[in-house]
Amino acid sequence: MEITTGWYLVLGALLFVIGGTGLLIRRNPLVMLMCVELMLNGVNLTFVAFAQRLNDIGGQTVVFFVLVVAAAEVVVGLGLVVAILRRQPGTTADDLSALKG
């Protein structure tokens, strides 16, 4: 059996969907952050797979940038989550629903 680029694309898509689903169903802010990371990594895998298929280094370069962006997002996100947890320990995502309507 040959492992073609298609397999990687499917795996990337699966990671993306798993991450997305996780974000929809989990309540823990930290887990939600991890889900976003999972989605981004699914995309990363897609990029690398395409770069492989197109024989083009560009797709791999993109991954570097995405990693850095993801790190910056995580840092900001963690900062926000910690700021909230320090004031209201045990906060879940659903507790953040004062603004609505």
Added chain:
Amino acid sequence: MFAPQLLGFVSPSINWWALLPQMILLGAALLILLLSSLAPRRSSTTFATVTTLSAAITAYFVSIGLWYDVEREGASSSIASAFGVDGFSIFFTMLILIALAITALLSHHYLDREGIDPPEFHALLLCSAAGAIVMAAANDLVVMFLGLEALSIAIYVMIAMHSRRSEARESAVKYFVLGAFSSAFLLYGIALTYGATGSTNLVHVREYLDAVVFRDQHMLMAAMGLLLVGLSFKVAAAPFHFWAPDVYQGAPSPVTGWMASIAKAAGFAALLRIFFAAFASHDSDWSPVVAVLAFVTLVVGAVMAILQTDVKRMLAFSSISHAGYVLVAVQSASNDGTAAALFYLFTYTLMVLGTFAVVGAMGSDDDHPLTRYAGLGRSKPLIALSLTALLLAQAGVPTTSGFIAKFQVISAAVSNQSYFLAGAAMVTAVIGAFMYLRIIMTMYVVDDDESGPSPVWHWTTSTVVLGTVIFTMVLGLVPQFLIEFAEQAVPILIRG
């Protein structure tokens, strides 16, 4: 391709002049951080405001020079075609710089009042502006993504800086989580575009789509859909708008103004560049989808605004409805429509900044009940008059720039034969006007014995309000120069 092939490296030709505006902004951000860390104590607000203002003004003059360059030598692009040097880029650069100057001014008093660290706020604001410029000028999807993230991440922090308020924290987390979620969609769209066309560069994408009879339609469609999702989120188009009211309400008012104006404008810049310019050959595919989004957005914005009692929330839904109008222009997929969208964004940006300048000065951001405005017409007649003018402009009343903007959008839709959408736009304009009238009535119609609110006005705020009002009214009478400006700024993709 985005990065040069590594063997036998030749540095891509770089038009430094074209990168200067955002470099000035980043330089100013670094300068503020450096000096504020060297300063022994908490540094003054004035220093940060003045630095930001000077940076914005300097960069603005550079942009004027660039505009004449482009006019003389034609559009081009820089850094291996990743960065467009064209009327479109400069149009948005100027718009962003104007908004930056205004936001710097109106946050001046606000930061002092609310006890937010000025240097950090301004440094983030500058980064955010630079990100917005990069996003609007990028000819490459990855560069665009980086710009978008720079814009957004700075905004996440700017919202959260008001951290003693739980609303601010909540709104920051909401914007962050959902923003990251939608960024992932956008990024996936970029990846699929890359896979389908072999490049993330829009110039290349366009040439490829024009030249090749396409085999992998499905992947391209998926790419378009995902890109549309990511950008629709940024511009707060329904059904990707849910975050906007909550976040606008919780965020500090100057940041809300910045989000409502520039985050939205930059999102539309990207939308236009990607869809109108790069995917031009597939407009029969994306235009109907955008039309549906526009319709839903118009209806949701107008209808939900009626139900609100919090002024910031009302304005949030109104800004959703404005996004619907711009989408009406975008879906026409014509030069007229795009020019109308640009005109709309320009006038809307100034209106909304002026409005949020008043809102921010009206007092604490914990809540903004409509009742707080009762009697403003008596206690602060000039401010009330200005707010009235700005709100009427948002409602699209004639002699204001808002009318011209709506008029152009609708006429673009009519000439595109989107009669249904044009009709819907007019109906929602009627519904939406009710909400603005409600605020105006609250300010003026009060019992005699009731004294209106008398918030503290700093001259910077007054300057901003007055400036935006004058601009709005003058443009309603003589809109020609901005219309021509917008017509010359319709995006084009040029290999450079």
Added chain:
Amino acid sequence: MVELVWLIPALPLIGFLILLLVGSRIGEPRAGWVATTAAAGSFLAAVVVLAGLLGKDAHSGDRSYELVLFQWLPSGSLKVEAGFLVDPLSITMALFVTGVGALIHLYSIGYMHGDPKYSKFFLYLNLFLFSMLMLVFGNNLVVTFLGWEGVGACSYFLISFWHRRESAATAGKKAFVTNRVGDWGFMVATFAIWSALGTVTYTEIASSPAMSAAAGTAVSLLLFVAAAGKSAQLPLYVWLPDAMEGPTPVSAMVHAATMVTSGVYLLVRMNGLLTDDALLVIAVIGAATALFAALSAVAQHDIKKVLAYSTISQLGFMFLAIGSGAYVAAIFHVITHAFFKALLFLGSGSVIHGMHDEQDMRKMGALRALMPITAGTFIVGWLAIAGVPPFSGFWSKDEILLAAWEQKNIGPLLWFVGLVTALLTAYYMTRQVILVFFGEQRWDEDVHPHESSWTMTLPLCLLAGAAIVGGGINLPLVKEWLVLEHFLEPIFAHPHHFSSGTSTKVVLAVISVVIGVLGITIATLAWLFRRIPTEQLEPEFLENAMYVDSTYARVVSGPGTSSFQKAADFDKGVVDGAVNGVGAAVRKLGQLIQPAQSGYMRNYATGVAIGALMILVVLAWGLLL
């Protein structure tokens, strides 16, 4: 001299700006004089322009002059100029707008005496006048729309001028919603005309080839929706009675003489586009409005409410004229109505002023001796509106009834409805005059009615003069005397000519006079003689009067006097309900989708995900097709 047209709107604008800048500083009464001077100057400028226009040849098309100020909207294929169009129609409108406007300004100087917001009132009046003149002189639909919105805005400001929060909010809301429906019609009509003809400029629209029948009817009906909103036709009239809560000069100027006629102006201006089908609709709605409002007027006790319903009814007459193709008659009635209705409103204002803000007619009576000038002029207005020859109202109303009679499809029916309305009009106006000025005194001892100052009575006298001789501008007796008709003729795509022979005309005129007199007689029997001291001696007579009262009510509208109450109920329940219903429906829709805005991040993310799925499905669907 025609080139001076820009002065006509410019003067009120200058007045407005002066008052805006220094209004509160110069205070009373100088602010009033500034505004009045601006309005009077505007009137003089209009006279000068008229003289210039008359100096040009009537038939070569010279009497249509366009002054383009600048290119306003150079948007793609749609070019819109900021320009003025001077032609017989616009100058006719401008003359009475500025003329009546100037008199009302003068009147307001006395009426608004002592008001804390004195200068602001005149500021609004001047702004209103400016907007109205932009509406009239605009050389294309967009400039007219500008004026259209401007008069609307001034109207809201002025309605709520004296108001406390609650009632102002209600009145303002009603005015706003109904007017926005009309504005919507205007906007859609503008874009429809543009997409069909490629222009929105009046002169180019007039010279464009005709649209297809369906498109033409659609555009006509949209224009009618616009006109119905501004001119208070069924079912969009509800805001007008409420608008009477504003100061009386405002009612006179904005809500009786000028602004409400802008719908008539719009339809006459666009006469070339109106199709026969649409005209029939307009005629029917106009007649229905006329009748319905007249019925409502019968049941009112508030002196201004009677006049308000009367205004709606008279506007219905104007639309009836338009629907019958008699545009000249419509404009003629606009003018005469402006004279006598402004007169009546100002007269009622004088009464209210003299009675210390009492508006209930049941608490008036026998005022003619105490307020002789007011009473005398009011009686002139009454005779004019009741259609007694030779007062102005008779001529214009008679022409409309004749036009209705000659209407192609259902002429006699329309004529009959008009006739009944005329009867009712004569009746309720007589009732009002008797209740206010005749009969016994019904006010409290501590009220001391007095005549008003000269700034208030002078406009009354001038308007009374105009209401007497106003019919002279279009006398049907000799062909050459139809001055207005000949003057306006060049602007019509299909000039209207009465086909009836002289004998028919005379018979119809006699009938309408008889009807008018009948109405007056009935009212006199019912309201004057019922109250004479010999009441006990002649109970039979009184009973008879009551009998007549209720009988004709029965004849007109079915089961008994309660029909008036029904009419009022219809107003309160159904029409108000419809207006509120639109609002409620919007709210309902909002409440339907509001739960989605739950505050929960996962719901929002689900929204994004579902939206993404939908987009992808739609795009994939597109591929399959």
Added chain:
Amino acid sequence: MSELLRSYLTVGIFGVAAIAMAGAMLTIARILRPQRPTRQKLIAYESGVDPVGGDWAQSQIRYYVFAVLFVLFDVEAVFIFPWATRLEVYGLFGLVEMAIFIFILVLGLFYAWRKGVLRWV
């Protein structure tokens, strides 16, 4: 079976063997040793010190700031490695660019330091 999977097979076999060996040793020990649990014996071993508090011990918030800074600077290094491998090719231009990049990072660190983030309270 494809070439690719076959090469993974080797890895798989090694993995299974490792797990089996470790498992076997633990199982044998469990069978052979005597079992007399007392309360003292069941306490978690923590360097010979008696454990205090619950098993959800909160760590100091100040660790968090260091962790965040570490993540940031660590990830930025992702740009430095590719650059370092091709330094000769990029020449002076690349050197200047990387100097600017590092300068900005250093500035960030400097800011953090001046704001007192690095102080261990």
